[in-house]
Every structure is written in C-alpha cells, then in structure tokens.
Amino acid sequence: MKYLKKSLCAVLSIGIITGSVIGPGTYALAQTTATPVVDSTAPVGTITKVMVTFCGDATTQKGFTWYTSTASINSDLQIVEKTTDTTDFTNAVKFTGNCAVPSNNTAAPAPAGTTTSKLEFLHKAEATGLKANTTYFYRIGDASLNLWSTGTFQTAPTSGAFTFIDVADPQAKDYDEGLLAASTFQKALDTVPDSKFIELNGDIVDKGSVEYEWDWLFNNIGQKFLNTTIAPIAGNHDEYNGCFLDHFDLAPAQGSDTTTGVYYSHDYSNAHFVMLNCNETSANDLSPAQITWLTNDITNAKANGAKWIIVNMHKGPYSTSNHATDIDLAGPNGARQTLSPLFAQLGVDLVLQGHDHIYARSKPIKADNTAAPETLSTELFQGHNIQYEVNPGAPVYLIPATAGPKVYYKNQSIITNPAANGYDPNFYNLFDVADENHAAIYGAAVGDATRPERKNIQTFESITVDSDKLSVISYEIDQNRDNATPYIIDSFGLKK
Ligand SMILES: [Fe+2]
Numbered sequence: 001m002k003y004l005k006k007s008l009c010a011v012l013s014i015g016i017i018t019g020s021v022i023g024p025g026t027y028a029l030a031q032t033t034a035t036p037v038v039d040s041t042a043p044v045g046t047i048t049k050v051m052v053t054f055c056g057d058a059t060t061q062k063g064f065t066w067y068t069s070t071a072s073i074n075s076d077l078q079i080v081e082k083t084t085d086t087t088d089f090t091n092a093v094k095f096t097g098n099c100a101v102p103s104n105n106t107a108a109p110a111p112a113g114t115t116t117s118k119l120e121f122l123h124k125a126e127a128t129g130l131k132a133n134t135t136y137f138y139r140i141g142d143a144s145l146n147l148w149s150t151g152t153f154q155t156a157p158t159s160g161a162f163t164f165i166d167v168a169d170p171q172a173k174d175y176d177e178g179l180l181a182a183s184t185f186q187k188a189l190d191t192v193p194d195s196k197f198i199e200l201n202g203d204i205v206d207k208g209s210v211e212y213e214w215d216w217l218f219n220n221i222g223q224k225f226l227n228t229t230i231a232p233i234a235g236n237h238d239e240y241n242g243c244f245l246d247h248f249d250l251a252p253a254q255g256s257d258t259t260t261g262v263y264y265s266h267d268y269s270n271a272h273f274v275m276l277n278c279n280e281t282s283a284n285d286l287s288p289a290q291i292t293w294l295t296n297d298i299t300n301a302k303a304n305g306a307k308w309i310i311v312n313m314h315k316g317p318y319s320t321s322n323h324a325t326d327i328d329l330a331g332p333n334g335a336r337q338t339l340s341p342l343f344a345q346l347g348v349d350l351v352l353q354g355h356d357h358i359y360a361r362s363k364p365i366k367a368d369n370t371a372a373p374e375t376l377s378t379e380l381f382q383g384h385n386i387q388y389e390v391n392p393g394a395p396v397y398l399i400p401a402t403a404g405p406k407v408y409y410k411n412q413s414i415i416t417n418p419a420a421n422g423y424d425p426n427f428y429n430l431f432d433v434a435d436e437n438h439a440a441i442y443g444a445a446v447g448d449a450t451r452p453e454r455k456n457i458q459t460f461e462s463i464t465v466d467s468d469k470l471s472v473i474s475y476e477i478d479q480n481r482d483n484a485t486p487y488i489i490d491s492f493g494l495k496k
C-alpha cells in the first residue's frame with residue numbers, strides 16, 4: 001500500500017502538441033506508509049534538495065519537491081509573475097501541497113563516520129493555471145514557520161526556439177565527488193545561460209537509498225539550480241525503495257509502477273520528450289506496459305504535430321563502453337534488437353542515453369540496425385561550423401559520458417571477441433564518434449586496471465531546437481586543464 005495523495009497534476013493534462021493523457025488521478029508522493037508527525041522540538045533548519053520539475057502540461061503547470069526537518073509539516077507554495085526584479089509575495093497565488101515521510105528515512109544507513117540524524121520530511125506541491133512562456137517568482141516552505149526557499153521558474157512556450165542542457169550519471173559516492181558533480185551542473189548553467197531546463201539521464205547518485213548522496217549533489221549546485229527546471233529519469237543506481245520519485249514531482253504514466261523509476265513525457269515548444277524507466281524487469285529493461293505506453297505516446301505526439309521526438313533512457317542501445325555487451329542491451333531480446341527498431345519505426349529523432357560513462361555519437365540507425373546513408377550540410381550555428389544530418393530518417397544515439405567522477409574505457413570485446421554479446425567487428429562503423437574515453441590519458445584507476453582514474457573528465461551537452469534544426473554542442477571539462485574551464489569536443493545537428 002503506497003502513501004498516495006490527490007494530485008493537482010492529476011487532471012487530464014492535454015499536452016500542447018501531444019494530446020496524450022498524463023496523470024492517473026492519484027500518484028505516489030512517497031513509497032512509505034508512515035504518517036508524518038510534526039516534531040515541534042526539532043530544529044527548523046533550512047529547506048534542502050529543492051527540485052523544480054515538469055509535472056503535466058509544461059505551459060501551465062510546474063512541480064516542486066523539497067525536504068525539511070521534522071519541525072515543518074506544512075507544504076506551502078506561493079508564486080507571483082515576475083514583472084520586476086523585486087520579489088514581493090504580498091499578492092502571491094498560494095498552493096498547498098503534501099508532506100510525507102521519505103522512504104530513505106528508514107532504508108538509508110549513514111555513511112561510515114556520519115552521526116547526523118537523517119530524519120526528514122518530504123514535501124511536494126504543484127503550481128497550476130499558469131500562463132505559457134512566462135517567468136514567475138516562487139517560494140516553497142512552511143508559512144507557519146516563515147521558512148522559505150525562493151527562486152524563479154519559466155513556463156514553456158507553445159512555439160519558438162529553445163535550448164536545454166543534457167547530462168548523465170553524476171553518480172557521486174562521497175562528499176567530494178558530490179562537489180565535483182555539482183560543479184559540472186554549475187558550469188553547464190554558466191556556459192549555457194539561456195538554457196530552459198536540464199535533462200538528466202539517470203544514475204543521479206551512486207546508491208539511491210543513501211539519502212546523503214542526494215544532499216551532496218543537489219545542495220551544492222547553487223542558486224541557479226533553483227531557477228531552472230530539471231527533467232530526470234532513474235538509472236539503475238536510483239532504483240531503490242521508490243527513492244527516485246521521492247525527489248521529483250512528476251506525472252507518471254497512468255497506472256504505471258513507480259517503485260524503481262518513472263516513465264512520463266513532456267512537451268516543450270515543437271518538441272516532445274519521452275522519459276523512460278529502464279529499471280523494469282524484462283529482457284530489454286522496459287515492461288510490455290511501458291512499451292505500449294511509449295508507442296502510443298509517440299504516435300499521439302506526432303499526430304498532434306510534434307516536429308521533434310527526443311527519447312531519454314538510461315540504458316541506451318548504442319554506446320561504446322562496458323555495457324555495450326550487456327545482455328539487456330546486446331542480447332537477442334535486448335534493447336538493440338527490440339527497442340532500436342521500434343524507435344526508428346516511430347520516427348524518433350534523438351536518443352539521449354546514460355549508463356556507459358563514455359562519450360559517443362552514433363550515425364542515424366535504421367530499423368534493421370544498420371546506419372542510414374548520411375547527407376551532411378555544414379552551417380554556422382552560434383559561431384561554430386556544425387555538420388547537420390539532413391533528413392536522416394532514423395534516430396541518432398548520443399551518450400554524454402558523465403557529469404561526475406566515474407569513467408569507463410572503450411569496449412574492445414564487441415569487435416574482437418566472438419563470444420561477446422552483440423559481437424560485430426564492424427560495430428564502431430555505426431558511430432560518427434566512438435573515441436577512447438578522454439580520461440584514459442590519465443591512466444588506470446589505482447586498484448582497478450579496468451577503468452581510468454576517476455574525477456578527471458566531465459561532459460555536458462547544449463542542445464538547441466529551432467524550428468526544423470536541432471543543434472548539439474558537446475562540452476568537456478578536464479580538471480587538469482585550463483582551470484577546469486569547459487571546452488567543445490564535438491558538435492552536430494539534425495535538419496529536416
Ligand atoms: Fe552510471
């Protein structure tokens with residue numbers, strides 16, 4: 001029995017271009033059954049782990065999640081349209097959310113040497129009835145305690161160009177690694193200051209049931225993080241105890257199981273984003289119900305005029321490192337043989353992936369798992385000459401390595417070892433970029449010769465959708481180079 005709330009996101013939310021129904025009527029606030037009981041003797045403390053998310057129609061709704069001490073049981077959200085730089089909530093629109101006991105309160109062992117209590121309350125609230133393409137001030141917290149955290153958010157436009165950031169696998173497993181991963185988010189937001197949201201491709205933390213890991217990442221990203229929107233999916237490291245949904249206010253697909261992650265979709269201008277949960281038990285990591293849902297969701301989106309279909313999935317079919325030979329990806333019923341053809345048939349344009357901790361970019365991959373012929377056109381974009389795939393007619397698969405410390409070498413067995421799953425001596429011909437991990441120059445990790453040394457290299461993407469052009473600039477950070485200033489390692493585009 002899950003602890004459920006009536007959700008303002010639960011109304012039948014008609015996406016601006018999808019027409020798909022997203023919102024089951026009720027959804028899980030947290031996986032625990034415990035009832036929150038306020039502890040008036042607990043220190044009030046501060047608001048932590050604030051997440052602003054798409055929650056239904058991105059033009060009119062927004063979701064908020066935050067954590068407090070057990071002194072705060074009220075979940076108050078106030079918003080006011082931003083017309084000046086002065087924040088004044090006197091005439092704010094007020095929303096009341098819900099409070100729960102997070103699953104990690106009971107599941108999470110404290111890291112060695114930590115004695116701090118981890119008793120917290122989880123809060124969620126939604127803003128609805130918003131105006132499209134509008135900036136609002138918001139504050140979340142507990143009015144009775146005058147406890148607030150303040151930021152801004154923007155609603156989606158119904159048309160026009162936009163830019164977003166994409167990152168994968170921050171996956172920090174100690175405080176210093178959390179700082180490192182947080183700095184990648186900060187640098188991405190600084191480098192792409194006009195970004196409207198951040199797509200996060202899973203493995204957000206190293207062990208989702210260790211609540212401290214969520215603190216180490218999210219509480220160190222800084223104020224700019226409170227002024228953007230995050231669109232996350234769960235990785236396999238985030239699948240424990242419903243911990244993923246405990247950190248994000250999302251609108252799961254109707255009737256879906258949210259124990260290990262959430263599948264949902266959101267529109268933004270003329271693009272439709274399909275967010276998958278690869279933690280379900282099946283040969284390709286997606287349940288039959290999820291495959292039915294994504295098929296209908298993409299079909300409806302295209303029927304309603306979506307120009308671009310962008311899939312975000314943690315365990316992607318086309319990557320170039322350790323996991324490229326995993327049975328769930330490369331086996332006879334794995335993602336490469338089952339999901340990749342489906343994506344091509346459904347007209348998916350771009351697949352954003354995680355899990356394999358290396359940068360790689362495929363050619364357009366047809367339904368028969370061969371590369372489509374490429375027609376390239378070089379055009380200037382933001383001062384850079386970018387090669388655009390013209391009418392590729394098949395999805396391109398991109399994996400942006402990692403926003404955090406963990407890195408893998410390029411997989412050689414897939415081309416050299418006939419016993420490997422997916423063995424194909426020509427496999428890397430399916431890629432336009434299939435380099436060795438740039439972290440390899442720093443040598444093998446101490447104590448683990450199978451991986452490059454951690455922490456040296458991070459990556460993030462800037463992706464711009466403008467009418468019939470989609471432009472990608474890939475940035476890398478080398479902690480040992482140029483004061484860890486981001487630099488461009490790759491760019492490409494799609495045009496149709
Ligand atoms: Fe990972």
Ligand SMILES: [Fe+2]
Nearest residue numbers: 203235236355
């Ligand atoms: Fe993973």
